[in-house]
Amino acid sequence: MAKLLWLGLFCLCLTLSHGKGSVYDGFKIYELAKRSRSTGIDFVVSELVKNESYYELYNDDGTSAHIMVHPEAQPEFIQLLDGHTLSYKIVNQDVGSTLRREFDMNRMLRNRYPFQGRLGTERYYSHDEINQYIQQLAQQHPSRVFLKTVGKSFEGRWMKMIRITNGDGRPNKNVILMDGGIHAREWISPAAVIYAIGELVDNYEAHADLLLDYDWVILPVVNPDGYEYTQLSADTRLWRKTRQPRSTECIGTDPNRNFGFHWNEAGSSSNPCSETYAGPKAFSEPEAVVLRDVIHSLADRGQMYLTVHSYGNYVLHPWGYIDEVPDTWEDLDEVGRAGADAIKAATGTIYRVGCSTTLLGAAAGASDDYAFNAGFPISFTMELPRGGNNNFDPPASDIDRLVKETWVGIVAMGRKVIEKYPLK
Structure with missing residues (x-):
């Protein structure tokens, strides 16, 4: 129920936010390196993307995966990656800021x-x-x-x-x-x-x-x-x-x-x-x-x-x-x-x-x-x-x-x- 409530609020914010900053402010895009099947990355990715309120999988080409992560989920996300000893890097520090520059x-x-x-x-x-x-x-x-x-x-x-x-x-x-x-x-x-x-x-x-x-x-x-x-x-x-x-x-x-x-x-x-x-x-x-x-x-x-x-x-x-x-x-x-x-x-x-x-x-x-x-x-x-x-x-x-x-x-x-x- 909490997940659905958050998703409803997220969609509402998307509708009302024009001109008041961006709903994507603070979102980050991470690139996860897929070194081998033994890293457990496939399991981590498959579990994360089930919660579309906080995560969106952009692409998984077998060697790396790109995931956009909501600000509230980022501490837990990093903790999860570190717990599985997964390599990652941030490829976009602030999606909202990037989108505003591109729109202009x-x-x-x-x-x-x-x-x-x-x-x-x-x-x-x-x-x-x-x-x-x-x-x-x-x-x-x-x-x-x-x-x-x-x-x-x-x-x-x-x-x-x-x-x-x-x-x-x-x-x-x-x-x-x-x-x-x-x-x-x-x-x-x-x-x-x-x-x-x-x-x-x-x-x-x-x-x-x-x-x-x-x-x-x-x-x-x-x-x-x-x-x-x-x-x-x-x-x-x-x-x-x-x-x-x-x-x-x-x-x-x-x-x-x-x-x-x-x-x-x-x-x-x-x-x-x-x-x-x-x-x-x-x-x-x-x-x-x-x-x-x-x-x-x-x-x-x-x-x-x-x-x-x-x-x-x-x-x-x-x-x-x-x-x-x-x-x-x-x-x-x-x-x-x-x-x-x-x-x-x-x-x-x-x-x-x-x-x-x-x-x-x-x-x-x-x-x-x-x-x-x-x-x-x-x-x-x-x-x-x-x-x-x-x-x-x-x-x-x-x-x-x-x-x-x-x-x-x-x-x-x-x-x-x-x-x-x-x-x-």
């Missing part, structure tokens, strides 16, 4: 670089600006670029999807489907997807082979309500879920646990206040319904589904609900490694390729499992590198480098898919 910087950049019909890499852009951009691309390239409104978010934002072709008018080409922004706070995801759109449209000559027998269909922001909410203030920057109320205390569902394939199994939660809440039922979120319908509309021609997230340097393939791989895992591995190898050759950044559950942990009800089961032979979650003091927030100065690096991997995976699955 992003506001300044919006004023310095107003939207003027194009999206560069100088700053992060709003959902409305992204919609305007892809609409203008369709108007400027009417024979190659097509825009479709595919639905509305819970708060009534139009969700627009772009289809990019080479303009030859041939129907029934194979399809690569890509999306971004499923998790609200992962701003680098829509940025990377938007950069890919620009390369396919404006740099067509360099990528004509990608569009000869394939159309690229892209939904830039799957969770527009959450994405916009993260841009309101420093206190909302780390929001992850959708914005549909789900209890008297808590709002939102993890859209990447809401898909109707092994829904609400391992790696998801039935607690409406959890960051991985699967929702009251599969496809309870209109945003997940929109993506579901897009997946099914393209499944007969779709050869690769790619959903872009952050963070972690991974190309993850099914399954996410169980620690097993599909019978066709070698095909998935071949395509994923093409992307990882290309990125390493171009920039030196190392990506790990493999089963989602094995590398990152279970995530039942995710979109990549759903698309794979629906008929896409290649289906990936691409987790981009971490950045910034909170890991989900690469500064604007890093956007250009990260999106260009990501595009190198996407191109390599696209070309491998085209080679493996030629148009019949």
Whole structure:
């Protein structure tokens, strides 16, 4: 009961705190080194993150884990680590202070670089600006670029999807489907997807082979309500879920646990206040319904589904609900490694390729499992590198480098898919 009372007060403070400091003041982010299984760190982490009021596990890549810790829990946390002789370091001394500085910087950049019909890499852009951009691309390239409104978010934002072709008018080409922004706070995801759109449209000559027998269909922001909410203030920057109320205390569902394939199994939660809440039922979120319908509309021609997230340097393939791989895992591995190898050759950044559950942990009800089961032979979650003091927030100065690096991997995976699955 005490835990639930604290969680309710925490959510209330988050709602009322704008302009009065930050609810994240005094929060710290710790990096725990995972030297060996004998240290007991896996047990410690698994027990801590059950109390989401005080702890949030950001990432556990097998060698280290990042955990954000509430100020009131920090003395007990340090005592626990010391008692298990676990190595750690503080990677962010005050999350609230960091978020306020970043919010001020992003506001300044919006004023310095107003939207003027194009999206560069100088700053992060709003959902409305992204919609305007892809609409203008369709108007400027009417024979190659097509825009479709595919639905509305819970708060009534139009969700627009772009289809990019080479303009030859041939129907029934194979399809690569890509999306971004499923998790609200992962701003680098829509940025990377938007950069890919620009390369396919404006740099067509360099990528004509990608569009000869394939159309690229892209939904830039799957969770527009959450994405916009993260841009309101420093206190909302780390929001992850959708914005549909789900209890008297808590709002939102993890859209990447809401898909109707092994829904609400391992790696998801039935607690409406959890960051991985699967929702009251599969496809309870209109945003997940929109993506579901897009997946099914393209499944007969779709050869690769790619959903872009952050963070972690991974190309993850099914399954996410169980620690097993599909019978066709070698095909998935071949395509994923093409992307990882290309990125390493171009920039030196190392990506790990493999089963989602094995590398990152279970995530039942995710979109990549759903698309794979629906008929896409290649289906990936691409987790981009971490950045910034909170890991989900690469500064604007890093956007250009990260999106260009990501595009190198996407191109390599696209070309491998085209080679493996030629148009019949």
